[in-house]
Amino acid sequence: MDIRHLNYFLEVARQKSFTKAAQALYITQPSISKTVKNLEEELGVTLLDRYGKKVELTDAGEVFARQAQEIVNSFHNLSSELDDLMHLKKGHIRIGLPPMIGASFFPKVIGEFYKQYPNITIQLFEDGGKKVEKDVVSGALDIGVTVLPTDDSLLDGYIFxxxxxxxxxxxxxxxxxxxxxxxxxxxxxxxxxxxxxxxxxxxxxxxxxxxxxxxxxxxxxxxxxxxxxxxxxxxxxxxxxxxxxxxxxxxxxxxxxxxxxxxxELGMVWRKDRYQSFAVREWIAFTEPMLKKANDEPLC
Structure with a gap:
């Protein structure tokens, strides 16, 4: 059973017809009939009462249809959420900053980032560079600013x-x-x-x-x-x-x-072998050119 099978069943339930459901889904009627039959066999219940060219939901079919619709809705919501993330409409980033450099570099950078991605939230943690590096390695932080060099076997980053x-x-x-x-x-x-x-x-x-x-x-x-x-x-x-x-x-x-x-030497660092969210990856791409201007054009 997969989401495609649930969609087939729900379309038959809506249309009350295998023929109309097949036409709506642009598939053959035998394919949709076989899918529904496989669902019934897998669940061990009759979902559809077939008579002539008409079909009606059985009591079990009514229950299954409600649950199937919730699953399909949840799947669509999940797809939308992931699509939002991929298009950077939302997300959350945990960033570690030594207190000595936060005010000098980051107010304008964060402000510009928020203008472009207002639904990405940023949580700042102020600690010394050693603690920031340790928390990035452990996964407590997504990304951090620290004094280089760091352990390049564990961390990637760029100097700014x-x-x-x-x-x-x-x-x-x-x-x-x-x-x-x-x-x-x-x-x-x-x-x-x-x-x-x-x-x-x-x-x-x-x-x-x-x-x-x-x-x-x-x-x-x-x-x-x-x-x-x-x-x-x-x-x-x-x-x-x-x-x-x-x-x-x-x-x-x-x-x-x-x-x-x-x-x-200050650098932005992140764990080398860990998956980075879409928001974190965009933060890296967005901030690198801005922060590298810091020496000549202070961003505070």
Whole structure:
């Protein structure tokens, strides 16, 4: 029994005739008669009372017709739902974003996406890059933004920002007048870092260790504006991506190049071996060209 067989039976019930049903369905009468006969044999009941050229539903046929119609309606609804998805009329996307980059890149991108696909909903989860990557791998998120590189055996993605970190100092810091700063020159300073669930946390500590010292960390935060405010209050120094530095008030903090290049590459990533919904695949195609303009044309 399949949906085609149910449609054949329902058409016979509507027409009360095998001949008229066959004509309406553009099939031969023997084919439709055989299909109905097979249904009766499969179910073990008589569905149609045949007399002459007329047919009527039996009691069992009435029950079967009601249920068959519901099944056919559900199938048509399913087909419509899938058609909507394929044409991107609806869907849901779970996206992970580090808090430090959400405000800088995504308000305009999400706004433009909603204009084109108003029935696709987006649920944002703010976490550090390490947690975002872990949740994409586990399937808790459909897609995520994180600092590269990631495990390319599990994840696909694209890069949309390639930058370096800069030093953020209080304007009265002794090094504030330099053209660039060597990381070793910050040996005696207190550091304000992103939390340990951010990729930059370990990357900055590793760079300091490579420069010959263990950084003295006085505070960790998930919020870049809080970190910059603490620097502005003279509590320590910070290393921040160029994109974030463009958001800072240069009257409150001094931003200088770092001699040692600490790379900061942002990427959109998704699980390599997992089926991606139509909405997610369209998000990827829609956002890639927009986000790759981010370095030259900030989207905030």
């Amino acid at each position: 920002v390639t930058e370096s970190l800069k030093v953020v100092l209080h304007p009265t810091h002794p090094l504030a007048g330099e053209e660039e700063i060597h990381l070793s020159a910050l040996r005696e300073d207190a550091f304000i870092l992103f939390r340990e669930d951010f990729t930059l946390h370990d990357r900055i500590i590793g760079a300091c260790q490579k420069a010959g010292y263990q950084p003295r960390i006085i505070y960790e935060s998930a919020q870049w504006d809080l970190i910059s405010n603490m620097v502005a209050a003279g509590l320590g120094v910070a290393l921040m991506p160029e994109t974030i530095c463009r958001e800072l008030d240069v009257e409150e903090v001094c931003i200088l190049p770092l001699h040692e290049r600490i790379p900061w």
